[in-house]
Amino acid sequence: MCCPFLGDESKNSMAQAFRSTRVLTLQGLVPAVFVVEGERIVEVRSWKDVPAGAQPRDFGDLVLLPGLVDSHVHINDPGRTDSEGVGWEGFSTASRAAASGGVTTLVDMPLNCVPETIDVNALEAKRAAAKGQSWVDWATWGGVVRGKAEALPALAAAGVPGFKCFLIHSGIDGFSWVDEPELRLALGKIRETGRRGTGLPLLAHAELARPVNAATEALNATGANWRKYSTYLASRPDAAEVEAIALLIRLAEEFETPIHIVHLASAQALPLLAEARGRGVPITVESCAQYLWFAAEEIPDGATEFKCAPPIRERANREALWAALENGSIDMITTDHSPCPPAMKRRDEGRWDLAWGGIASLGLALPVVWTALTRNKIPSSTKQHAAMEFHGLPPIGQKQERPMDGAQFHPLWVGEDGGVERGGVNSTASIQRIAEWMAAAPARLAGLAGRKGVLAEGADADFLVFDPDAAWTVAPKHLHFRHKLSPYIGAELRGRVLQTWLRGEQVFSGDGVSAGFVGSPRGRELVRR
Numbered sequence: 166m167c168c169p170f171l172g173d174e175s176k177n178s179m180a181q182a183f184r185s186t187r188v189l190t191l192q193g194l195v196p197a198v199f200v201v202e203g204e205r206i207v208e209v210r211s212w213k214d215v216p217a218g219a220q221p222r223d224f225g226d227l228v229l230l231p232g233l234v235d236s237h238v239h240i241n242d243p244g245r246t247d248s249e250g251v252g253w254e255g256f257s258t259a260s261r262a263a264a265s266g267g268v269t270t271l272v273d274m275p276l277n278c279v280p281e282t283i284d285v286n287a288l289e290a291k292r293a294a295a296k297g298q299s300w301v302d303w304a305t306w307g308g309v310v311r312g313k314a315e316a317l318p319a320l321a322a323a324g325v326p327g328f329k330c331f332l333i334h335s336g337i338d339g340f341s342w343v344d345e346p347e348l349r350l351a352l353g354k355i356r357e358t359g360r361r362g363t364g365l366p367l368l369a370h371a372e373l374a375r376p377v378n379a380a381t382e383a384l385n386a387t388g389a390n391w392r393k394y395s396t397y398l399a400s401r402p403d404a405a406e407v408e409a410i411a412l413l414i415r416l417a418e419e420f421e422t423p424i425h426i427v428h429l430a431s432a433q434a435l436p437l438l439a440e441a442r443g444r445g446v447p448i449t450v451e452s453c454a455q456y457l458w459f460a461a462e463e464i465p466d467g468a469t470e471f472k473c474a475p476p477i478r479e480r481a482n483r484e485a486l487w488a489a490l491e492n493g494s495i496d497m498i499t500t501d502h503s504p505c506p507p508a509m510k511r512r513d514e515g516r517w518d519l520a521w522g523g524i525a526s527l528g529l530a531l532p533v534v535w536t537a538l539t540r541n542k543i544p545s546s547t548k549q550h551a552a553m554e555f556h557g558l559p560p561i562g563q564k565q566e567r568p569m570d571g572a573q574f575h576p577l578w579v580g581e582d583g584g585v586e587r588g589g590v591n592s593t594a595s596i597q598r599i600a601e602w603m604a605a606a607p608a609r610l611a612g613l614a615g616r617k618g619v620l621a622e623g624a625d626a627d628f629l630v631f632d633p634d635a636a637w638t639v640a641p642k643h644l645h646f647r648h649k650l651s652p653y654i655g656a657e658l659r660g661r662v663l664q665t666w667l668r669g670e671q672v673f674s675g676d677g678v679s680a681g682f683v684g685s686p687r688g689r690e691l692v693r694r
Contacts, residue, residue: 179218179219179220180200180201180202180207180216180218180219180220181200181201181202181219181220181222181626181669182198182199182200182201182215182216182219182220182221182222183198183199183200183201183222183224183229183628184197184198184212184215184221184222184223184224185197185223185224185225185226185227185228185229186212186225186226187226187227187228187229187596188209188228188229188620189228189229189230189231189596189597189600189620190209190620190621191209191619191620191621193593193597194228194593194596194597195212196211196212197209197210197211197212198210198211198212198214198215199229199620199626200216200219201626201669203669204625204626204668204669205623205624205625205626205668205669206620206621206622206623206624206625206626207622207623208622209620209621209622224630227630227631227632227663228596228630228631228632228633229620229628229629229630229631230267230596230599230600230604230620230628230629230631231600231604231605231617231618231619231620231624231627231628231629232267232268232269232270232301232604232617232618232625232627232628232629232665232666232667233266233267233268233269233270233530233531233603233604233618233629234268234269234270234272234603234604234607234608234611234613234617234618235263235268235270235271235272235499235500235502235527235530235603235607236272236451236497236499236607236610236611237272237274237368237427237428237451237453237499237500237501237502238259238263238271238272238273238274238499238500238501238502238503238527239254239273239274239276239277239501239502239503239504239523240254240255240256240259240271240273240274240278240303241253241254241255241259241277241278241504242254242255242256242259242273242278242291242294242295242298243278243279243280243290243291243293243294244278244279244280244290244294245277245278245279252506252647253277253504253505253506253647254504254646254647255294255298255647256294256295256298256299256303257298257299257300257686258645258646258647259271259502259527259646259647260298260299260300260301260303260686260688261300261645261646261682262502262527262528262644262645262646263300263301263527263528264300264301264528264645264665264667264672264673264682265528265643265645265662265665265673265675265680266527266528266529266530266531266532266662266665267531267629267631267662267665268301268527268528268530268665269301269302269617269625269627269628269629269665269666269667270301270302270303270304270608270611270613270617270618270627270691271299271301271302271303271304272303272304272305272306272326272607272611273291273303273304273305273306274305274306274329275287275305275306275307275308275328275329275340276308276329276335276337276339276340277337277503278291278294279339280339281308281310281337281339281340282305282306282307282308282320282325283307283308283309283310283313283316283320283340284313284316284319284320285316285319285320285323288305288307288320288323288325291305292690295688295690297686298686298688299686299688299689300667300672300673300682300686300687300688301667301672301688302617302625302627302667302668302688302689302690302691303688303689303690303691304325304326304611304613304690304691304692304693305325305690306325306326306327306328306329306368307320307321307325307327307328307329308328308329308330308340309328309329309330309343309347309348309351309367310330310340310341310342310343311341311342311343311347312347314347314350314351314353314354315354317351317354317355318354318357318358321355321358321365321693323692324690324692324693324694325365325693326365326366326610326611326612326613326691326693327365327366327367327368327425327610327611327612328351328355328365328366328367328368329367329368329369329370329427330342330343330348330351330367330368330369330370331343331369331370332344332348332369332370332371332372332373332374332409332412333370333372333373333374333377333405333409334374335370336474336521336522342374345412345416348412348416349416349420351367352367352416352420352422353420355367355420355422356420356421356422364422364423365423365612365693366423366424366425366449366610367422367423367424367425368424368425368427369409369413369424369425369426369427370427370428371406371409371410371413371426371427371429371434372401372405372406372409372474372475373405373408373409373412374405375405375408376402376404376405376408377400377401377402377405380399380400380401380402381400381518384396384399384400391516391517391518391519392466392467392514392515392516392517393466393517394461394464394465394466394468394471394517395461396517396518397472397476397517397518398461398476398477398478400517400518401474401475401476403431403433403434403478405475406429406430406431406433406434406475407431407433407434407437410426410434410437410438411437413426413448414437414438414441414446414448417441417446417447417448418441418446421447422447423447423448423449424447424448424449425448425449425450425451425610426438426448426449426450426451427451427499427501428451428452428453428456428473428475428499428501429450429451429452429456429486429495430452430453430456430475430476430477430478430482430486431475431478431482432478432482432485432486432489435485435489435494438450438494439494442494449496449497449610450494450495450496450497451495451496451497451498451499451607452486452489452490452495452498453473453498453499453500453501454498454499454500454526454529454530454533454534455471455473455477455501455524455526455652456477456478456483456486457483457486457487457490457498457533457534457537458533458534458537458653458656459471459477459483459652460477460478460479460480460482460483461476461477461478461479461480462479462480463480464477466515467512467515468515468652469510469511469512469515469516469517469520470510470512470524470525470650470651470652471524471652472510472517472520472521472522472523472524473501473503473522473523473524474522487537490602491598496602496606496610497601497602497603497606497607497610498530498534498602498603499530499603499607500524500526500527500529500530501523501524502523502524502525502526502527502646503522503523503524503525504523504525504646504647504648504650505521505523505648506648507648507650509521510650512650524651524652525644525646525648525650525651526651526653527645527646528643528644528645528646529639529643529644529651529653529656529658530603531599531603531629531631531660531662532637532658532659532660532661532662533653533656533658534599534602534603535595535599535633535658535659535660536657536658536659536660538595538598538599539592539595539633539659592633596633600618604617604618604619605618605619606618611691612693613691616691617691625667625668626666626668626669627666627667627668628665628666629662629664629665629666630662630663630664630665631660631661631662631663632660632661632663633659633660634659634660635659635660635661636657636658636659637657637658637661638655638656638657638658639651639653639654639655639656639658640654640655641654643680645680661675662675663675663676667687667688668687670683670684670687671683671684672684672687
């Protein structure tokens with residue numbers, strides 16, 4: 166069972182009734198009222214049925230969505246923040262950025278902080294750093310590194326929802342990557358946390374070093390220009406992801422322990438994953454907003470704000486990832502928000518091999534994904550059609566009706582010219598899918614199902630108010646993370662978060678002209694019990 170630590174209840178003693186003609190309930194996007202007492206939703210009613218004595222809050226035709234859950238962020242606290250404005254992120258700014266984008270739950274990664282979250286003492290240091298700083302609720306993954314497998318049971322007992330490892334150098338010397346023997350030791354300990362196939366998940370950065378090292382050595386031998394994005398892309402080949410994922414599938418099946426692939430970038434791994442999932446291997450997959458928005462062909466040379474690992478791949482690869490999301494081969498979308506001090510991006514040199522790898526995006530994912538999903542068509546390509554054929558998508562001009570897990574599947578329409586319309590013509594279904602990908606699915610991964618990521622009886626009263634038609638262009642003033650360096654600056658987006666509510670109290674208000682945070686930080690750690 167997962168629940169937040171016990172603390173003060175909401176200051177709202179009167180029941181509140183939140184109403185709109187478009188509320189995303191378990192029955193879909195419908196006119197509804199949800200009634201909140203204290204911090205929880207106690208009832209969902211029809212639109213006309215506002216209970217007597219409740220404080221009414223009517224949002225007209227605006228969309229009310231469950232608070233988003235981002236299960237892949239790098240908050241970089243404790244140990245990497247300072248008071249001079251030149252440090253790393255920290256709970257205060259990361260959580261403000263999250264709230265501005267409708268994210269009410271963050272799950273922090275166990276590296277880029279000092280100490281790394283690889284034992285209980287480090288976990289307690291993170292808890293101390295977060296106290297009184299977070300505007301949203303949070304949890305943290307525990308770390309799997311070399312020589313520390315014996316620490317994993319104690320971290321599980323202390324309440325982490327799962328663990329994270331790297332199969333390649335993480336960029337942080339204090340968070341060592343693990344090979345297959347170390348993975349086996351760790352999975353043996355993690356398997357003890359639950360019954361067959363139900364233990365805590367192991368999240369994995371799925372790239373192997375051998376293909377990366379070989380590609381890099383070959384590029385250096387030919388004098389490759391490291392200002393060119395094509396050089397960086399070639400240095401992190403698809404094979405690094407595919408081979409790592411093949412290893413993880415084999416281990417997930419052998420140990421009968423859930424493994425989660427973070428930030429899938431290579432569509433070439435999709436056949437392996439689909440085949441494994443088809444035979445019941447406990448493996449889940451995420452991709453990230455940057456892989457669904459940008460394409461390698463569009464990235465300028467020297468523009469190191471786009472650097473992440475695995476890298477953003479070609480346009481055809483992007484469309485294959487979208488097809489996999491649409492048919493359920495990819496489970497969720499996260500940000501992998503991984504900022505750094507601007508100097509570490511080495512923008513003046515533009516050297517991809519020297520720059521920090523990580524994209525700052527917290528607060529932007531919902532409008533980015535909504536904009537991409539509601540564009541008229543995905544450009545057709547050979548690779549896209551190959552991916553469609555593999556995934557069993559329909560011939561040109563036919564609609565896919567294959568049911569998916571749960572009630573929130575919507576069809577993918579393949580146009581007569583071979584273009585794929587994201588979400589078909591049904592924007593209601595598109596909103597449902599986004600809530601599944603960005604709220605319900607990551608909540609399940611973090612052990613928060615039923616408490617976070619849904620608007621339902623018994624859930625925390627976390628929600629956002631969304632105007633799906635607002636058009637705007639990203640500018641530094643819209644960014645609430647610490648350093649205003651992001652490849653999304655200048656992006657023309659559709660859809661804006663107007664309000665964010667955490668456990669029955671408003672924490673963010675924005676109208677497109679100004680934005681503000683309401684009250685004081687009241688986020689809590691979510692401790693798995």
